[in-house]
Amino acid sequence: MLDIKALRYFLAVVDANGFTAAARKLHVAQPAVSMAIRKLEQSLELNLFHRRERSIELTDEGRVLLQHARRIVQATADAELEMREIHGLRRGEVRIGVPSMLGSYYFPPILMAFRHRYPNLQLTVIESGTRKIQQMLSEGEIDMGVIVSDRPPEELESHVFLREQMMAILPVEHPLAQQEHVTYEQFFHEDLVVFKEGYFHREVLDRLAKEYSYDPKIGFETNLLPLIKQIVRQGFSISTLLEMAISDAADLVARPFEQQVWLDLSIAWRKEGYLSRANRAFVDFLLDQART
Structure with a gap:
């Protein structure tokens, strides 16, 4: 026993x-x-x-x-x-894993609005890469997480709430910033600043490089989004991010790739796990916000 x-x-x-x-x-x-x-x-x-x-x-x-x-x-x-x-004794806690870009730019107003509607619920937000988020979900360290859902793991239930395009991020004075779009060849010819492995930003970049046989010229690796933007701003490297990540940066521009890169971002949880009332309330709130 x-x-x-x-x-x-x-x-x-x-x-x-x-x-x-x-x-x-x-x-x-x-x-x-x-x-x-x-x-x-x-x-x-x-x-x-x-x-x-x-x-x-x-x-x-x-x-x-x-x-x-x-x-x-x-x-x-x-x-x-x-x-x-x-018996009505709710845990009243939402534990969610969120990638850096979404945690900084997409989720804050949603989290504040949810907290306003449900003031008795506790929110615990953990920033991490999508690969680590999937591991934490599987091991029960978090209740829900945001993943890129082109091929979600079989053990996870997932619902798309956001479709966003990965963009080439450039300083305004960069020659490529004058173009309507950027080719993969032009992008991979430049020095790059990228997230470390395990983040969806990096996995998209690595997948494109492999698929089109490019050797990325990675000059900087960091998971600090403000540092990535500062490095691009100073002209040392360029990067690829969601456009929302430069919404507060007038000196940076986002240009789509010639062959556009779209990502479906999903809220996910363990299929075999029990999703508490608090977590179900958050899922419903998030999906409602996505539809508006």
Whole structure:
């Protein structure tokens, strides 16, 4: 019989990569964590960790358990939440992962309007790349996330709320800024400032480079949107962003690519997970705003 508390401790040890760090995360004494893991191993008659002097590593059996433990713990959390809501004890929290550009320019007015309508709900917004957002959704770290949905993972339910075009971003005095559109050849001939891997901006750029056999001349990598715009503004590099990202920058221009690049952005959550009333309210609010 698997003990849910022991499984939570097991996951904490794995995620923290150690018993002491896991104990700090769980706010319990380290011996309590060690004892829980020993009892779990005894009940399974298996060793879950290779214990070394300064590190631990999952055994093959531990890796198998890890896959089941995440699902069991998440399913238990979902069940507890749903039961609380049946009794009217709403968690009242929306945890959402949002990419940088949307978090800076698209979502603030929506989040403020939602908070005004539902003042008792707590909003937790986490900025990250779409690849990391998908991972956090799968592991239950967030309830919902914004993803680029050309090929959404099968385990996620997703609904498109925004269709936007990726644009070449240039300083106003750049020769390409005088054109109506920019070819891929012209774009990849320039020095580029780009997001790091894992962000949809970078994945689009890498996909285009591979598809058309270009070797990007990447001069800067950063996830800081203001820095990207400053580098472009100073003429060191150009970039590609959603046009909304330069709506407040009169000295930058956005030009579409000759072969236009459109992105469908979706709100997504785990198909097998329980979407709380608070989260359902946010989804409905977001989709209503997108339709207006």
